[in-house]
Amino acid sequence: MNATVIDEELRGYLREYYGRRLQHNGDLTEQACCTDATAARHADTIALLPDEVVRRHYGCGCPLPEDDLSGLTCLDLGSGAGVDAFILSRLVGPEGHVHGIDMTLEQLEVARKHAPAVARAFGFERPNTTFHEGFIETAEAIADASIDLVISDCVINLSPRKDLVIETIARVLREGGELYVSDIVADRRVPESLASDPRLVAECLGGALYLHDFLDLLRDAGFGDPRIVESRVLQTDVAGEPIEFRSVTVRAQKFAQPLDRRCEDYGQLATYTGAFPRCPARFRYDDHHVFERGRPTPVCRNTARMLSETRLAKGFQVTPPLRHFGLFDCAPRPVASDAEACC
Numbered sequence: 120m121n122a123t124v125i126d127e128e129l130r131g132y133l134r135e136y137y138g139r140r141l142q143h144n145g146d147l148t149e150q151a152c153c154t155d156a157t158a159a160r161h162a163d164t165i166a167l168l169p170d171e172v173v174r175r176h177y178g179c180g181c182p183l184p185e186d187d188l189s190g191l192t193c194l195d196l197g198s199g200a201g202v203d204a205f206i207l208s209r210l211v212g213p214e215g216h217v218h219g220i221d222m223t224l225e226q227l228e229v230a231r232k233h234a235p236a237v238a239r240a241f242g243f244e245r246p247n248t249t250f251h252e253g254f255i256e257t258a259e260a261i262a263d264a265s266i267d268l269v270i271s272d273c274v275i276n277l278s279p280r281k282d283l284v285i286e287t288i289a290r291v292l293r294e295g296g297e298l299y300v301s302d303i304v305a306d307r308r309v310p311e312s313l314a315s316d317p318r319l320v321a322e323c324l325g326g327a328l329y330l331h332d333f334l335d336l337l338r339d340a341g342f343g344d345p346r347i348v349e350s351r352v353l354q355t356d357v358a359g360e361p362i363e364f365r366s367v368t369v370r371a372q373k374f375a376q377p378l379d380r381r382c383e384d385y386g387q388l389a390t391y392t393g394a395f396p397r398c399p400a401r402f403r404y405d406d407h408h409v410f411e412r413g414r415p416t417p418v419c420r421n422t423a424r425m426l427s428e429t430r431l432a433k434g435f436q437v438t439p440p441l442r443h444f445g446l447f448d449c450a451p452r453p454v455a456s457d458a459e460a461c462c
């Protein structure tokens with residue numbers, strides 16, 4: 120059997136799983152596709168969404184950046200019944216737009232059916248969402264370099280061609296645009312006994328990548344310095360196999376000029392101005408960068424570029440590089456620690 124046939128079999132199985140077998144998140148049999156983070160952070164918006172949409176949320180994290188997203192053009196890969204896409208549509212406002220892509224018609228129909236009522240509930244004259252039938256490996260409906268922000272919630276693990284998904288993200292993003300995805304990863308390469316179990320694949324565990332393979336995939340596609348925003352343990356020791364599955368939220372930007380391979384010290388300082396309405400006192404960029412309003416903070420050149428060559432520039436004053444002082448101590452917290460995870 121060639122790879123295409125296997126892919127078609129998997130797609131058919133997943134469509135059946137998400138289209139017919141699962142009717143709401145109470146039907147899930149594992150602890151993977153269920154997040155509280157989005158409900159906690161966006162309760163006011165979720166309260167405006169139809170029950171049918173909320174009950175079909177199968178996300179594992181909160182792939183919604185906390186800065187000012189107004190006016191952005193966004194893409195939600197594997198948008199399902201539309202929960203994240205709708206929350207994002209409120210965050211980008213009537214001047215912005217959110218595209219969703221999913222291959223399962225039953226999921227798309229829920230999102231499409233409710234889009235006009237959701238727009239009215241947000242006070243918009245017309246929907247600023249478009250839900251496309253398609254595959255996240257190609258996203259054919261989306262033009263090159265047309266997107267400011269790509270999100271995805273618990274979907275990339277389901278793809279048998281994760282390399283193509285990441286290449287597609289790189290294709291559709293504009294320069295300075297951002298990938299901000301929540302997905303499930305493992306602390307080791309998933310053993311064959313789990314990876315070949317269709318139910319575990321459909322429940323987002325069997326197809327999960329080893330965290331460092333996932334980060335390498337991003338680097339190989341040109342996302343030089345991916346950052347972990349947050350991470351939490353979902354399940355350990357599945358079907359007698361010693362393993363730990365986590366939900367991680369990762370962010371990375373598209374730059375024309377590559378980032379440094381390591382965190383290099385050019386004597387730069389970044390100061391958060393407090394410009395993002397949802398972050399009046401402090402802005403959390405990733406799991407080891409929290410910027411207090413008004414406090415100059417030393418940053419490596421990569422972080423300086425992330426804050427000054429992207430949409431985040433409107434919330435930061437960043438001093439220019441002085442000269443090279445050697446390596447910058449920018450080490451992330453070990454992912455094994457949950458001490459500061461916020462969900």
Ligand SMILES: C[S@@+](CC[C@H](N)C(=O)[O-])C[C@H]1O[C@@H](n2cnc3c(N)ncnc32)[C@H](O)[C@@H]1O
Pocket residue numbers: 133134137152175176177178179196197198199200201202203220221222223226253254255256271272273274277278323
């Ligand atoms: C775990 S659900 C997550 C849905 C949504 N992101 C959410 O948070 O509710 C996975 C979704 O991805 C879709 N999906 C899986 N593989 C896909 C692919 N290769 N292309 C497009 N959609 C895909 C499924 O149809 C399903 O709606």
